Amino acid sequence: MTGLPDLSTTRVRRTPTTLADGRDFFYYDDSEPYVSGEQTRRLDDPRPLPDRFAPIEGPDGVTQPVTGPQMRYDVLTGEWVPMAAHRMNRTFLPGPDTNPLAPAKPGAEYTDGEIPATDYDVVVFENRFPSLMRVPGEPDETTHLDGNDLYPVRPAVGRCEVICFSPDAGASLSSVTPTRMRTIVEAWADRTAALHAIDGVQQVYCFENRGAEIGVTLHHPHGQIYAYPFLTPKTQTMLHQAVAHRQRTGRNLLKDVLEGELASGRRIVGESEHWVAYVPAAARWPVEVHVAPRRDVPDLPATTDAERTDFAGLYLNLLRRLDQFFVDADGTPMPLPYISGWHQAPVVHGRDDLRLHLQLFSIRRAPGKLKYLAGSESGMGAWISDTTPEKIADRLKEIA
Amino acid sequence: MTGLPDLSTTRVRRTPTTLADGRDFFYYDDSEPYVSGEQTRRLDDPRPLPDRFAPIEGPDGVTQPVTGPQMRYDVLTGEWVPMAAHRMNRTFLPGPDTNPLAPAKPGAEYTDGEIPATDYDVVVFENRFPSLMRVPGEPDETTHLDGNDLYPVRPAVGRCEVICFSPDAGASLSSVTPTRMRTIVEAWADRTAALHAIDGVQQVYCFENRGAEIGVTLHHPHGQIYAYPFLTPKTQTMLHQAVAHRQRTGRNLLKDVLEGELASGRRIVGESEHWVAYVPAAARWPVEVHVAPRRDVPDLPATTDAERTDFAGLYLNLLRRLDQFFVDADGTPMPLPYISGWHQAPVVHGRDDLRLHLQLFSIRRAPGKLKYLAGSESGMGAWISDTTPEKIADRLKEIA
Numbered sequence: 193m194t195g196l197p198d199l200s201t202t203r204v205r206r207t208p209t210t211l212a213d214g215r216d217f218f219y220y221d222d223s224e225p226y227v228s229g230e231q232t233r234r235l236d237d238p239r240p241l242p243d244r245f246a247p248i249e250g251p252d253g254v255t256q257p258v259t260g261p262q263m264r265y266d267v268l269t270g271e272w273v274p275m276a277a278h279r280m281n282r283t284f285l286p287g288p289d290t291n292p293l294a295p296a297k298p299g300a301e302y303t304d305g306e307i308p309a310t311d312y313d314v315v316v317f318e319n320r321f322p323s324l325m326r327v328p329g330e331p332d333e334t335t336h337l338d339g340n341d342l343y344p345v346r347p348a349v350g351r352c353e354v355i356c357f358s359p360d361a362g363a364s365l366s367s368v369t370p371t372r373m374r375t376i377v378e379a380w381a382d383r384t385a386a387l388h389a390i391d392g393v394q395q396v397y398c399f400e401n402r403g404a405e406i407g408v409t410l411h412h413p414h415g416q417i418y419a420y421p422f423l424t425p426k427t428q429t430m431l432h433q434a435v436a437h438r439q440r441t442g443r444n445l446l447k448d449v450l451e452g453e454l455a456s457g458r459r460i461v462g463e464s465e466h467w468v469a470y471v472p473a474a475a476r477w478p479v480e481v482h483v484a485p486r487r488d489v490p491d492l493p494a495t496t497d498a499e500r501t502d503f504a505g506l507y508l509n510l511l512r513r514l515d516q517f518f519v520d521a522d523g524t525p526m527p528l529p530y531i532s533g534w535h536q537a538p539v540v541h542g543r544d545d546l547r548l549h550l551q552l553f554s555i556r557r558a559p560g561k562l563k564y565l566a567g568s569e570s571g572m573g574a575w576i577s578d579t580t581p582e583k584i585a586d587r588l589k590e591i592a
Numbered sequence: 593m594t595g596l597p598d599l600s601t602t603r604v605r606r607t608p609t610t611l612a613d614g615r616d617f618f619y620y621d622d623s624e625p626y627v628s629g630e631q632t633r634r635l636d637d638p639r640p641l642p643d644r645f646a647p648i649e650g651p652d653g654v655t656q657p658v659t660g661p662q663m664r665y666d667v668l669t670g671e672w673v674p675m676a677a678h679r680m681n682r683t684f685l686p687g688p689d690t691n692p693l694a695p696a697k698p699g700a701e702y703t704d705g706e707i708p709a710t711d712y713d714v715v716v717f718e719n720r721f722p723s724l725m726r727v728p729g730e731p732d733e734t735t736h737l738d739g740n741d742l743y744p745v746r747p748a749v750g751r752c753e754v755i756c757f758s759p760d761a762g763a764s765l766s767s768v769t770p771t772r773m774r775t776i777v778e779a780w781a782d783r784t785a786a787l788h789a790i791d792g793v794q795q796v797y798c799f800e801n802r803g804a805e806i807g808v809t810l811h812h813p814h815g816q817i818y819a820y821p822f823l824t825p826k827t828q829t830m831l832h833q834a835v836a837h838r839q840r841t842g843r844n845l846l847k848d849v850l851e852g853e854l855a856s857g858r859r860i861v862g863e864s865e866h867w868v869a870y871v872p873a874a875a876r877w878p879v880e881v882h883v884a885p886r887r888d889v890p891d892l893p894a895t896t897d898a899e900r901t902d903f904a905g906l907y908l909n910l911l912r913r914l915d916q917f918f919v920d921a922d923g924t925p926m927p928l929p930y931i932s933g934w935h936q937a938p939v940v941h942g943r944d945d946l947r948l949h950l951q952l953f954s955i956r957r958a959p960g961k962l963k964y965l966a967g968s969e970s971g972m973g974a975w976i977s978d979t980t981p982e983k984i985a986d987r988l989k990e991i992a
Contacts, residue, residue: 267874426973572820
């Protein structure tokens, strides 16, 4: 909890605390009287959760230390794959009808959700079931499966955090106020800076999965923040392309792409003082939009106060239009299932070559139809689009 | 139709013909009396289909030449993305209750499916809606979208073919006889060799999508064959890894992986004289099996008659076990939704570094649960597994 980034220049109050099992938990409040004020709300977690890292008793009655998630190196692709083989204390599970992201009920002594306080603006906390986590005392060493050099194995250190966008389970990110969206941007930037400082973290990804069609079972508006202990394949690929472009032209690839979109104008779907939203020229998803800052910026912590405020307005406008992209047979808008996430420069590599941008995409290709990632996409990594970027842009432009 | 591969050493009779709109169509028959025999069955296509490549009248009444599918270069990833912007003659569509892969009804003068004959063993034909196709006369030139060097565009030349595994709409690949499976392997090998010879084709992928869960709407047992005009991202990645391994060790990566699996034995789920089936050490899907030949073989055309026959038995056994991998609450086996495809060496590149193997995987992670490719996988290309390769192997080993 030490060494948190400085928030003194922002309009947000960050209140760090800890859940009963030791997980970090942060309130981000944007207006007085602060809902996480210690005078009026309970901040401590009253649940009888065991320490996550306390030794646990196995089926044989023998007590053993907990182990963290591991990851294996896929020698055929050069990619690390975290795997859910770890053993953790998981004695507490919210009931099936419980929304673990809802605020605690006022007056109740006990909460079966994850939020101790009875109200909040925005909160961030460590995921109860992390795929990436450092277990204290576990050595961060590479070993080899079967003793074979081809099969390296390492602890999947890093972090998986959850961010709740609203205390209202029926809300969506598109329905929050500009001030609240601004607070969410602040939380993303703050957590990115803090996670960048964790030993072993190479890259931070703030993203939202929205909609049952992509497997979301918890409809309370929330996102996730992953701090990876490796460069993700997508980032490696983009870095490779950006470095090659710089070596060939002396210029920044992502800046040139933005300038190309601005010069063409054909696929621009939103502009503000500091940001540009466009459908990329080779969009591969049925709906895809990128949002990039006009200024060269490697990541969210490097954005200015004005850029954050400006983004909030542009993004809300974009999300509201996306929820009208498809309409059903009666002409009623169908909220879009989507994945939206921030491509940020890694902690060390590519700080001058990669440039902050948000990528939002959907697998819905028609009111009743999804794009499935079948043989070509999942087997060979070769995407085939059923539409064109210009058609996507035209539809977004016609929605007020 | 000229220059077809030599089939004289096989047990299969290939009968090439042409559909009414000019698409190539091949019967592969494995026993006399051949069901595609011209004496007993109609081979011609009686449907009034227009020539696919005849000029078509636009909404403005002006007749224009058809255009083939185009693909755009995604400069952020270095990948080509075929896009469905082409205009083709598509006046004929089978009715919604029609199975276009069923044999024609005996005695009927007209068929509204794709198969003119009233019976078949295995057939292969060009897809009516190809994402990859060369339109005669269309120049295979690279141009640039918006005149911008960052946005290359090219015709998506190549081929998309359909392979029907059985005339029985209620069958599945796992239910065909070993002889029929052997014929299917023959058809895959024959089409791979033929497609490798097409100008512009760089790589051939024979695959099967099976199950509604991955978007299959046509349940007649069938697969697809794609001939790509580029190296797919997955193949490029594997080639990069294989070349690096050879430069470091002087050895073939895929051979070393197979030897590693054989030496360990921990994840072997099937062996025959010529083939080995194993769960890869870094399997990223909830169910994943690779099947590799014991001998160094770049692609299916290079396999021997004995290897093809041997594969048929091993693969049938594997498919039948996979359909028992998950059972419902009553203990009833649940047929597995899966994607299965052959990684083959490209036409030119990597013939000595890449090695034939089949990759079969499923998105089902529990009886009622699917693995969704959400933010980490679809946004960052970073897979996270909910299981371990050893658990997958143990389950397959316990199924007789």
